[in-house]
Amino acid sequence: MANFLLRRILWAIPTLIVVSFISFIIIQLPPGDYVTAYAAELRNSGEYITAAQENAIRTQLGLNDPILVQYVRWIGNILLHGDFGQSFHWNAPVSDLIWSRLALTLLLSSLSLVFTWIIAIPIGVYSAQRQYSLLDYVFTIFGFLGKGIPDFLLALILMWIGFAWMNIDVGGLISPRFEGAPLSLSKVLNVLNHVWIPIVVLATGGAAGLIRVMRANMLDELGKPYVETAYAQGLSERQVVWGYPVRVALNPFISTVGWALPALFSGDVITAVVLNLPTTGPLMLQALKMQDMYLAGAFILILSVFTVIGTLLSDILLAWSDPRIRYA
């Protein structure tokens, strides 16, 4: 086990180096660069900068250096000083920007993850136990709908329902009147009033898929001889089902739980944009669109690190929960 862990951790290091380098290059691939976008922005507001000025800004931002030099400077600052650089676009340190939005992002993503599991696992188990029952069909229909409707569309529909029929103010995580107000009970209630839409949207999309996976795995397990043996021993249905088949059926969950980590960090980008949430997702999208290199690079780097760490965690968890994997 220790050997297995060590190997995994050692492999993570070159992976990260390669990923960070590739992501840095990918950001630079589209035509133009941040200065192009900035100059265009200026032009639209009636300011002109000459080609010479544009070039001066490029030099000032270090965009004229060879790409390898830029990469080394960037990664060096991160490793040596924990400095992710400045966002050109926001004119602020990247770490400040990300930190200020991270708390809300994590709150939202973990809530929706928990919510997803709470919905998906029991329903999946029930659907398998009572295959082809009325409720199974209902859940199946719901599952396919949830899988089929894109998250952002669901978000739009829910917002519309909230706005047109329920008369609650939607969009964002808080009503404008509470923005900047001191913490109070009514402020918390107001946030809860907003937060249900993103959670429902994110959870239904995820849950629909998981329900199908859970159901299929359970159906595989329920027919196996050991289940019959357990019934023959006189155990109740609940003891049998939750004691053995569910544990086995959870394997696919555990092996993908690691990927929830980067998802927690970025949230669902498009949904967040549609719902106007102050989370990291919209920030990342904008950084990529504006070619705000250091901000976009920081995002991609953090996401990659999380993915690598998450996969590592998954492997460890799986090894811990399933002896067959440990001794394979």
Added chain:
Amino acid sequence: MKLFLRSGSLAVALLASVSLAHAFQEAPMLKAEVDAGKLPPVDERLPADPMVVDAVEVGQYGGTWHRAYSGPGDRWGPTKLMEERVLKYVPDAEGNISLVPAYIESYSVNDDSTEFTFTLLDGMKWSDGEPVTTEDVEFWYNDVFLNKALTPTIDPTFSPGGVPMTLEVKDDRTFTIKFAQPYVYFLNILAKDSTGEPSLDRPSFLYPKHYLSQFNDHYANADELAKAAADHGVQRWSDLWGSKGPITSWWQNPELPVITAWKIETPAPANVVTMVRNPYYWAVDQDGNQLPYIDRIEHRLFDAADSFNLMIVQGQIDMQMRYVNTSDFTFYKENADKGGYHVGTSISANVWSFVPNLNTTDEQLNPLFNNADFRHALSVGIDRETINELGFAGLGEPRSVSPVSGSPYFNADWETHWTEYDPDLANELLDKVGLSERDADDYRLLPNGKRLQIVVEAYQDYAAPILEVAADYYKDIGIELLPRIIDRTQWDDNRDNNNFQIQYTPVDRLSVVSADPRNIMGNDSYAQQHYVWYSTEGESGIEPPADDPIRTIWSDWDKASVAGSVEDADAALNDMIGTFVDQGYVIGLVGEEKAPMIVKNDFMNVRNDLIQDDVTRGVGYAQPQQFWIKQGN
């Protein structure tokens, strides 16, 4: 007069000062600060003879104006609400554009327009209470404008003929700007661009010397400058300056003294950026109430147009023009009662247009785009009425790219130049150009035997249906138009790198053309590379042929920019616009749209049907300092 409610000697002293020449009133928010001894009384804060801004009606003080902003790139949204110039464009009683003095008592121009003399208001102050004097003007001129570290290249607008303007200070309020040659449009340029970089709201000729000198190399030593740069997280001290500089950009630096009606309180990147009234603002309404009426402005961040529209219909936006989209007009109207607002309109000075690239590297298309008959065919081959109905909810009008109604250069014949729908004429012209061969699908063939295809690119999602309709019309005259909706950055990049065939875009700056004629001269438009050649005096870019009409356009502008009188200059300018319109360089489709603006029912003094153009500074033309919000008391 609530003064009598107070007791003691303070009231007596105040009464004494009020009973002088005139009694000015101030906002309750400021009165409280005066009473607490934190601020001097209003009469000491205002100039001796403040500028009077005629409010539509005298309003009430107080309230917060809620609007939205789209991120750090939206610096101009908040800026245009309050930027100041020595002279500003305001609407006169008939709704025409007029130029009026702002923070100056008077100004004069000599006979041949080479000398411009300005006198600052007497007793005017920065937002921190320091007096505004010609010392600030000298600081702007000697330490910023002529300072190579901060202004590496002087914009041609301030050095006509290559000689920078010079400054002569008479006393602590009066100064003269001199040019080597006549410059009749200088006042128009001041009203639009003011004195340019490096500030964002660009108060003409002024920088707060008492504050900014600590960040200037003529006053501070290298160590102090290095420390300031490090404190603000920039590489060099000169990076503290400029429109994005953490020191001189008003919307990043709450400490920067300003002369605007509001100043920043919570800067970006906050989720809600707030501005608060400037207690020393130098203007009053017709009854002597110090402006602005509104205490605070809050800008809430949004990411997608849909979320902004949702804010509107939920009644979270008090008043806004920016990002309010004509194509969503019906949606705004449907929900007006529910959101407690009404939909006002302003007249957009934009014309949505097809801009053909006369410098295109496509060897087949290049001669066609440069052929007036071909452009004529493109122009009359489209039914603009349909485009207006389908794409603009019928709120625009079919027109060419030419000065808009209300502009001093408006001309009805130009407005309708090549705008009638006449597919027969279009076909005839295309045959005449030599494109009479057709393929099996009835599309015309290029000289090289390939189908005549033109890619048109736009970056607005809502442009898609408009381009599709245009493609249908062009199919009828045998041209295959291929619409492409691309990313904004890519679109700009294509224009800069001469990498497009036709771009669909709103052409602006069509009100006071003299303040910014560059679009008409090809810049960022139909002949970017020719303009580069012209502006770099042949160093780079593409030289136009010797007989190219664009040369007439340029020489007319060269004439206008050195003319000795406004009449001569305008005559040359009209010749310039005339050539541009006759050549049909840009194919205007729909313009002068009644652009919707959102106005809450308790938000007052917003005039309807004002021109909206970058030259007149967008919403600034409506004079936001005299907007007010009905107070529920």
